[in-house]
Amino acid sequence: MIEVVEGGLLTTVQDAGRPDWTHLGVPIGGACDRWSLAVANMLVGNEPGAAAVEMTIAGPVLALRSRMVVGLAGADLDCVVAPRGRRLEPGRSHRLEPGWTISFPGSSGPTDGDPPGARAYLAVPGGFDVPPVLGSRSTALAGAFGGLEGRFLRAGDLLGPADPASPAIGPRVWPALDGDPFRVDPVSPIRVLRGPADGIEALLAGSWRVAAESDRVGLRLEGATLDGTPNAIPGDGGGGAGEGRMASHGVVFGAVQVPADGRPIVLLADHQTTGGYPVPAVVASVDRPRLGQLRPGSRVSFVEIGEAEAVAALAAQRAALERGAALLREAAGWDALWESAGG
């Protein structure tokens, strides 16, 4: 078991979400960075969408009550083990002993450059053992269900792996692969497709920064032009995302909504099922994981691509994930051989 000593800023159980209840107004939810969720899970032999702990910017402090192998992926939140003082890097699995405490204080990273990623994922064999609700173990903060009692993790919570008796997994390292969404310059533009509303030109021309009011529902962007003038996209003052405005049609993770104040909102995993703001652009599926790693202060710019290019890039990313999974399985095969030989 793992005991939560401190909950951190915004720590929840998340999996691949619940896509089958949108007709009842239920957000799809799930991890904001599905790539890193998949990597953390694969490092401990899970399915890519198993339930893991998602932590944000300043993560939790966790005390180990039993021996456990964990997979860590996503942002480097400076995870450190007490009492040993060793750093645990993302993109690897780590064996932890009872009595150890791991903490994720948040990156002390470069202060001059762009801030580091926002979200880290911690996976355990079999996924975290919380009951599925509406077909998913994701925490639905709107409605307060799923995950651990539908809420953030807090001090005193206990979480265990669904598969505590999993065979000892040797240390695993996620390979460096072409197609990995994070093997790019973090300030390279986010790829978007033209949306149904006008206004993509202003989005593409602008230089943006993620505003403080961002959360799992969406990233709020504010203008950050070189000459200091605030930039914004002319909004039409039409319907909005609230319950009172006309939520006129369904929306998706990555839709760029422009409310009346002209400051774009890029929807993330917990977005409402419907929205009424104009949508001049939609982020290509291939760049959704990068959206999940943007944090307040991150600089963002956008570049338009076509549909064929977007699908080809997504195919390359999916292939990279499968290649990584195959390499991990190969490593596991060698471990098994080694053990059976009495090594």
Add this chain to the structure above:
Amino acid sequence: MSDEPARIEAFGDAAVLVTLGGTPDTGPHRRARALAGAVEARRAGGVRVGRAVAAQTGVLVPFDPLELDPRDARALVADLLAAIEEGAEAGAEHPAADPVRLHEIPVRYGGEDGPDLEATADLLGLTPRELVEVHAGSTYEVLFLGFAPGFGYLGPLPEALEAPRLETPRPRVAAGSVAIAGRQTAVYPFALPGGWRLIGRTDTQVWDVRLDPPALFAPGDRVRFTPIE
């Protein structure tokens, strides 16, 4: 027939958005619902599309572009829509598969339960009693669900009750609050921030995640409010 032709377009690389013409009174939400139902039937038949989201003016159909070519997804949706429009033109009634469900919602109007009742009645040139009579005198259709789990947009609200949403939304609206805004009315499924005008409150739970289905209202259901004396 609708006033404007429907528009079928890409919504990113993994969804098709269908925008249906017409005004809320001519019922694009009904055709939206029929289209979502048709997509759902195809999905049950093995076509690799996601759960369609029907709303006021359109339908969003998500899909995985590595499993279904976006052009094929748009063609599929266009075919399904054409079949529905043909049926509507031929005057075919919605197939009477399921009888329409009617929900009676008992409401305590006004007072602490409906803190905006008096001010809204004033705004509309009605007495609070008249407002309640009009609100409880209509049968509403569940147009679609959105905003939050189990939140049904019910309408159309009689024109006499059409009022704008509050200038300053409340940070917290109590569960079960019965509210109006524009040409619609709703019951808050749980405590939420909200900008509609609160005219009453019900003890009927419209969302319980332990139930199957968890939402009391389904699109197409009818709802009537009855005052608790």
